[in-house]
Amino acid sequence: MRESGDVKGSAGATLIGPMGQVDIKEGVIVAQRHLHFSPSEAQALGIASGEVVRVRAGSGGGRSVVFEDVVVRVGPKYSLEFHVDTDEANTAGIKTGDVVHIA
């Protein structure tokens, strides 16, 4: 598990499809859950790139989850989004467009 983009020394893969084949020597990772912020959004919330926070997700009903170790990523091409993998999202019963909270 790593931050997205940190692929040095990771596993490689071969993708085969109807148009051919692509081989990569490295790049297969499980991305660590993270929050994206634009610089102005981060400034408004007093949060900085690289901080690690908790995020509460889910609408209640006994399935809300607090995600630990959520990395903050700030950049001019980002806007406020919470990225988790499908298994994590299913655990909390969340889907694209749902609102989460920094806990």
Ligand SMILES: [Zn+2]
């Ligand atoms: Zn992301």
